[in-house]
Amino acid sequence: MQELINRAKEMLDDGTVARVLGWKAGDLPYNPEPAYFEDAESLKDFVYNGFCGANLSKYMIEASKLEGKTLVFLKPCDTYSFNQLIKEHRVDREKAYIIGVGCKGKLDIEKIRAQGIKGIESIEGAEITDDADTLKVQTIYGEKSCAYADAMLERCHVCKGKEHKIYDEQIGESKETKDGERFDEVARIEAMAPAEKFAFFQKELSKCIRCNACRNVCPACSCRKCVFDSNKFDSAQKANVDSFEEKMFHIIRAFHVAGRCTDCGECSRVCPQGIPLHLFNRKFIKDIDELYGEYQAGDDTESKAPLTNYTFEDAEPSIVGKRG
Amino acid sequence: MYKIAKENLSALFRLIADSQELYLPVKTAGQVNFAAWSEEAEVALDTLKSVKSPKDAFFPQSEGLYTVRREGKKMKVEPEELKSQDFVVFGMKACDVKGLEVLDNVFLADPIDTFYAARREHGTIVALACHEPEESCFCKVFGVDAADPAADVAAWMIGEDLYWKALTEKGEALTKKVKELLSDADETAVEAEKEAIRGIAEKLPYMNLSLDGWNGDALSEKFDDKLWEELYKPCLACGTCTFVCPTCQCYDIKDYNTGNSVSRYRCWDSCMYSDFTMMAHGNNRTSQMQRFRQRFMHKLVYYPANNDGMYSCVGCGRCVEKCPASLNIVKVIKAFQKQGGER
């Protein structure tokens, strides 16, 4: 972490960048927040640890409008989002100096809480430099421990890889955290009977409170004004009014980001109700891979997106009923 | 003071639900929220904080107001009926109950919100003391005692029993209805539990937060502070904080066209949203900084200014736990404090 701070100081000092976009230590052991640092002094609050899950790519939309370059720290998975934003002309590559930071898997405080750990005072083992497999948690109810892997965000268990897809320089090593296949859960649902599928999603989506956190955090949902906020479709954009609107919202949201979603997992990370929203996006990704050839959004800044592309021989929609 | 063995709680719930609706913390797909009790419901009384506050038992996230139906070229207006059946909300926490006090000041003041008033009138609250408060809690800052909730009935979960104490007439009435399941108890265990809870609260990092400088008179000083420009930056402009909050009371009124009729309904709004208080001329607050500032100024300055110094935050800590960008009211208060210290 010190290396990141030193490098950031250097670049602020020599004027290469006007500001640094990173994470600022929180007031609890697990709540650092995305933050801008404009001078060396402020960097004393800079932090980079296991709880810095927030994908900073989307903040670069606003940072691109500011004077001068912004130094931004991106984890390997964040770089896909950044590439996608370049492709959609939403960020300015020239305005960014990207330091690809290593990642050993990001932590989910909810998963720690789910193990009955509460009254947290401090957490050891979340530092990026730590090689510990276990988190040591001091609580007012005594010391608890928790396996690092058990506290990781879902997305880290199906990590896309350690490679930064775009960067100006790299600092820090990444760790292999993948221990699952990202389409397994989708396949499991696909295999259910219709009534069972319906019950599953009904149960999950009935929790939705339309807070729009999933949408607002999503780097692909970069619309200046969301269709659900515009009066053209007169949707109940903030009311969980009935059994269908939520579904419509989440289906359309997934559809709008289909072929653009990099599967960064932010939607599921931020959902206050713990809805596994990535299951919608991954369904589209899985379909696209199977029907139109493997495609990873954000792999590059040039390739044609699946939904703005076609071949004469594309599958007919009737394939949906036939695939079984 | 009464008590009931935990193993008999389902019998208690069944008995209450026999005569009226019963809302209590229920776990659905891994998350605990207040919901109507049913035999199948997975009741989760041990959960400290439901994701959403239980305020929507009294002020639902969306509720119909009236329906306009077309009959030929004529219109017929059908107002939504006010709540007329009694119901019980079981398991609210001290902070949530205090939250209703905040809402009361708004909705029960003139002009009275009849929908809210009817629910308040017909609702009986059984509040549960917080057995193990957590690091995100700061109710004490707002004068809330997690150990001793002020509701119609106060309850404590101690060991294998739930202790029950009616505090109001409504509470007495409910007690009467379920008397057959309750047995007499003395207060010793409860007093010990209260002490334990207060002891824990002392150790929690946020409990002794200072609100110095935050009051109804701090308007221009706080409003014009440059600090907001920095604080709002990570804000995603989602409505999570608002929608989990027990005291946020803003709502929007919208129409839904069913084809044969138009239903007018209201739904919670969030000052974090860009269309909040949108008017014909546009919007008062055009930047996220202004919207972000609004939320905290409302809770800590505007509301106290209009309500004899009472804040419209109860320190439940839901926003602390749920904000996707890890922002919250505590960080805001601390940031101003820190700045004040450095000045």
Next chain:
Amino acid sequence: MSIENKSFRPKIVAFCCNWCSYAGADLAGSSRLSYPADVKIIRVPCSCRVNPMFILRAFEKGADGVIMCGCHPGDCHYSTGNFYARRRMTLLFSMLDYIGVENGRTRVEWVSAAEGVKFSDTMNSFVEKIYSLGENVRLGDLRCRN
């Protein structure tokens, strides 16, 4: 078919592109090839104009089935419109299937201006399918039922 289903009359929305399928429907009409009155056609310039939101909206408002018809792939009046529509609908239908909506409620059929017979056959078989599936309860908005 249950007794209830006998009184069930489905609402079916058909999106037809102006150049092929709408003309195909016209030909079915001028050839007096009947299909159930439950089908109501909305004219769009091209199948690529059909936004998935329109389809979900139809279901929300009480439709029991939605069918989209366009020119045969390769014959699009705008040369490529139906290729995009095909991908969009495939993904949308797959998603609906994934969340447990019976996939028979949605269909895409390519019908040329010369295929009046195909148009009427398609509508007959689609309506039959919707009758067998019964009322759409999984997607509708309850408020629209009164």
Next chain:
Amino acid sequence: MQRIGVFVCHCGSNIAATVDVSKVAEMALMEPGVVHAEDYQYMCSEAGQAKIADAIHEKKLTGIVVCSCSPRMHEATFRKAAERAGLNPYMVEIANIREHCSWIHKDMEEATKKAVILMRAAVAKVNLNTPLQPGESRVTKRALIIGGGIAGIQTALDIADAGYEVDIVEKTPSIGGRMSQLDKTFPTLDCSACILTPKMVEASAHEKIKIYTYSEVENVSGFVGDFTVDIRKKARSVDMDKCTGCGVCQEKCPSKKAPSEFNRGLNNRSAIYTPFAQAIPNVPVIDREACIKFKTGKCGICSKVCQAGAIDYEQKDEIITEKYGAIVVATGFDTINLDKYDEYAYSQSKDVITSLELERVMNAAGPTHGHLERLSDGKAPKEMVFIQCVGSRCSDDRGKPYCSKICCMYTAKHAMLIRDKYPDVNVTVFYIDVRTPGKNFDEFYRRAVEQYGVNYIKGQVGKVIPQPNGKLLVQGSDLLDNRQILKEADMVVLATAIEPNPDVRKIATMLTASIDTNNFLTEAHAKLRPVESPTAGIFLSGVCQGPKDIPETVAQAGAAAVKAIGLLAKDKLMTNPCTAHSDELLCNGCSTCENVCPYGAITYEDKEVNDHGIREVRRLAVVNSALCQGCGACTVACPSGAMDLQGFSNRQIIAEVDAICR
């Protein structure tokens, strides 16, 4: 709020027999916005139209719904009627209660119910209609032809004869194209140069035609009627105005080792050269790659011998920017590369040649001065084998999936000419099928077989093996006799597949004209608009659109010319107002819409917007309504809903959906 009039047509008994029309009119009055409803025997009749006009005046109608036959039938009629009565024609919507209702339903109650719903949907839509105005754009009365082969020349002549200015841009130093390389033409066997040269001369002499040879299109912007094109005139190193075309420079040029493009590399040319004797313009160019002066700085002989002083070593490329109303692509073809067909020994033996090379061999101006001889040793061949479909109709990725169309006929021509001139030479043709549709084509082929004794064998050649004795062993099969054939030949001629000129991809991108997987330009409609590109103002002439022979090319060239003339004859273009429009405040500038637009109608501009007080420069999609055809692909691709289609807006379609589902 609109004031809508609903007019229900009986269509005699066509509608009224199954639909209770008065009930439909009665129900219409219940709909929001409807202030007038009536039914009438024939709405499309003059009396019916008068009723509409009267109601517009009397009831101050702002919108009209006609419940009648298909809009494909009478939408235009009713729109005109409304317009005459002073209403914007796009305020009219049709509810199709005949083809989609009365004609297909028998039960009156059911049909009436449906007619009411269709009427409601149309009313719901009209409630959201807005008056639309067709746009206007000016037309530059000049056409650009890209490619100076027979297709380009013919199109240019036809357009110029109609009185419009035409510029031809040709990449090589002379116009003439592939046809100038041909010796004789089927099925009449007249000399190619004899029929082409007069056309070349006519084009160069035409006062309306300007020819840019040794030039390429560099950039295209604008749209139908108003294209702006940058043309790169490559440095010729010879002053076109001074050169007299005497040819001395070419004779004296000491560098004579550059392969002659015109003769397909079968012989060499000088560094300063005109491609062929009849070249137009008859002004040489210096091939700077081959020129000693350019390579070493020494020499300069051409400059010394040029009495006109036309040699200019300092000449630079020049960019000419010109405006055009129409662009015709006539970029032609080339033969495919044979690297993947090594079994025919093309690269191993000089005596295995392509048919186009044989054209040069047979031509008096060619490398052998028209004598049929082996290129390896100059000996006269006795056995010649022709192999058909080399790279055509190919199922793998070595060749092309399509039929090159011209090979059967030119091979018959070659066989016939050889047998005629050299009766002692045996000619064998291996073929898959002989395809001779065309006027006098099959007669021609049969003459080759029956009159000239050409030996046609149905079967493919597996291998051509060069022998130590200089001969070529051809291994083939005879499918009709079901036997293997081993034949020694002196020369083998490959009917090599043709493909669009490789440069066409670049040009298509500049023009935003779509192109298929084989690099042929796509026509706007395969059957009904075969000489137009889907991109308005772009026309297709010759093989760039698909394989064709000379008469077809000339016919298509004429057709393309007529289409271009039809455009140039207009002073202004009226554009369809049902086009896409982007809401500036909602647009993200993400380029998704651009990627699905088949017409290249969407571009991006950095524009300053005032978004509720926030002023900033944003990248925004801009739809060129002159190019947009109104398909709506962009509207669905747009995630924010910024892109909408006039006449078929999101809200209008949703209103129809709602009306049907309620």
